Amino acid sequence: MSETTPSRSEIQLQTELWLREGIAAVKAGERQRARDLLLRVVEHDEENVSAWLWLSAVVETPEDQETCLANVLTLDPDNQAAARGIAVVRKKLVDDYVHRVAAAVESGHREQARELLDRVLEWDENSVEAWMLLSRVAETSxxxxxxxxxxxxxxxxxxxxxxxxxxxxxxxxxxxxxxxAGEPAAGPAIQQAPASPVRLHPAAPLYAGEEAEERFSLSLSDDGLNDEYQCPYCAAPTEPRDRRCRSCGGKLWTETPRLDKMSSALWVAIGVQAVNMLVTHLGLVLFSLANVVLVIKAQTLVLDFQKFLNGEFVNPIESLIKFEDPIGLIPFYLGFPHELSPETAEMVLEIMPRGVFLMLCLPFLLSFAVLILLFTRWKAVYYVFMATAVIDVVFGVAGYVVAPLSAWIPVPVRVASLLLGGIKLFLAFQIEDDFFADEKRVLLSVDRRLPGSAHLYWGGRYAGQQMWALAALHLRQATLKLPDQIEGYVGLMLAYIKLGRPNLAAGVLEAIKRADPDNPKIAELTALMERTRMAGAGSWG
Structure with missing residues (x-):
């Protein structure tokens, strides 16, 4: 396997394959698989218009859908499909947010209402209802x-x-x-209506991640996660060529399969392997058993003829048909119950000993094992498959060149071994990508152009793999783009605890309390924070 980073052309080919499979999954209704594949595409090619457009059809929230379509229009302003789609999505978002704002106003959550209205006016600055609601939560006259x-x-x-x-x-x-009287009026002059909404809390568009961080209440720019070669597990500094982190022992390189699913060539190879197993290897075993049967029949006929000459009555026809099934010898050779008489069994072993039979079975058993293991796409099986292809070719050629083998190996078996072995050898070079993976350094970086749901998904996934530094980066972006989803804050707090940054974790906890003071998880998180302080940050590293 190559130790080098995949070339740009290889990455482009893989990205195009993910895109085709993602589009097919969308059309087949496989939303989760389509979302995963298309997220891979935009992670490697953030300017892929088709990927953003199709991704908008399978993301989980209207906010993410709007983000994807906005990206399409940023990259391709004349895209009519995206323009129509974003108009529909924004209308739906505006209607939904207006209802949420009205509920927040009635319940007295004025700050939350202002943040929601900021998003509404970002989508539709001519919304009469939004401006009316904003007047109700305005801070000044x-x-x-x-x-x-x-x-x-x-x-x-x-x-x-x-x-x-x-x-x-x-x-x-x-x-x-x-x-x-005589003093100037202290009241301010009447202010004219602005041409665009007053942005008290700037929104967090996908292409403005830096501006979005400015509105986040925590000072997360100082969390120390600013070097892409830091360990993705513990955030310790590493060298670009390090294979493992010297602090936590985590693997710094990952293997990415070249193909996500079995190629057409591999399916053909499996079929050829099955035919080769049946025709060449099993055929050789059955041919050898058939020869044993023929020899036994010949010897039995000679013995019966001698009895006939001695005056004993025998039926030559019965002698010819009383033992004619070569399959019946298999239980005898394997030590299972059989119907052979002691005399016949002795004759069978004289003609072909049990050890010879077992040796003839080895190629069949190996071929059967390779057939099954091809489905696993295990790298070692690829080399075994190629070796068996070479052996089959050599075996077929030897059947014609070596005189003793020419008499022992039948012509059909020789032809099948040579032909099928050659086909397998050709296919071996076509299925290499099915068994190999490319190595890639795991970098502590994040693509800010991904939608919020993608950051939340990858943050949880990396946390499940104990990659706490990489999880923190994604969850930090998730809190910026999905400020109303408490899961992102909770995950970020736990990631900071695991990284030994209790002060940052405490800051996230305070943000949770401000955003949703009635959330039932706050008590549990507060207790966890207290235990962290008591145990000391070092035990959480």
């Missing part, structure tokens, strides 16, 4: 007045907005009237 002016600019007949705006102005006039 000026900001509320600007929101109401925007509502009236979009919907001049909106009576509720007009009445609210009149109320603000009457209140301002009343305050100005109460000012002492």
């Amino acid at each position: 000026d900001e509320r007045e600007s929101c109401l002016q925007r509502v009236l600019a979009l919907d001049p007949g909106n009576e509720a907005a007009r009445q609210a705006l009149d109320a603000i102005r009457r209140r301002r006039e009343a305050l100005q009237a109460e000012e002492p």
Whole structure:
């Protein structure tokens, strides 16, 4: 197996294969498999328009769907399918978020409502309902007045907005009237409605990961995970050529199969191997047994003829047919119950000893084992398959060249061995990619262009593999792009604990408390944090 990194052309071919399989999986309704394959594509080729477009059909949330389609339009602004799709998705998102904002406003969660409205106006800055709701959670009268002016600019007949705006102005006039005479009014001037929404908390678009981190309440840029050659398990520094981490012993290289599923050539090779096993190897065994039967019949006929000459009555026809099945010799040779008489059994062993029979069976058994193991795509089986192909070719040629073998090996077996061995040898060079994998250094890096659900998925997957540093990177991105999903925060906190960074873990816990103070997991996480402090950060490394 090659020790070098795959070339650009090899990576491109593999990416194209993943894309074709991903599209086929989408069409077949295999959403999970399609999502995994297409995520691999965009991870290796982040500017693949087709992959982003098809991925939008199988991601789990409308937010991720909008992100995928936005990426398509960023890469291909004239893509009509993406333009139509993102319009539908954004309308659905706006409707859904407006209902969530209304519920947050009614329950008094004003900050949460403002964050949700920021996303809504990012998708549709002309949403009358969003501007109206934003006026209800505005922090100042000026900001509320600007929101109401925007509502009236979009919907001049909106009576509720007009009445609210009149109320603000009457209140301002009343305050100005109460000012002492001769002093300038302290009230601020009326602010004109902005042409675009006021961004109090900038959204986190997929192509602006750096800006998104600025709104995250934790200072995660100082978490020390900033070198791609750090160990993906414990974040210890390593050298680019290190095979294992010197601190935790984790493997720093991974093997990626060249093919995800069996190729057509491998299926052909399995079929050829089956035919070779039956025709060449099993055929040789049966031919040898048939020769044994013929010799026994000849000897029995001679003995009966001698009895006949001595005046004993014998039936020559019966002698010819009383032993004619070569398969019947197999139980005898294997030591199983049989129907051979002691005299016949002795004759059989004189003609072909049991050891010779077992040696004839070895190629058949080896061929059968190779046939079964080809399905496992185990690398060692590839070499055995190639070796058996060479042996078959040599065996077939020897059957014609070596005189003793020419008499012992029948012509059909010789022809089949030579022909099938040659086909197997040719196929061996076609199925190499089915058995081999390419090595790749596991880098401590993350593609910020992936949707939030992808970061959440890979974060959980890496955590399951004890790759806590790589899990932390993905989960950190998940919290930025899916701020409403508590799973990302919980996973990030646990990753920081495992990495021996209790201060960062405590910061994540505080973020969880602010985002969802009533979450039942907070008590459990707080207890875990206390145990971490008591045990000391070193025991969690």
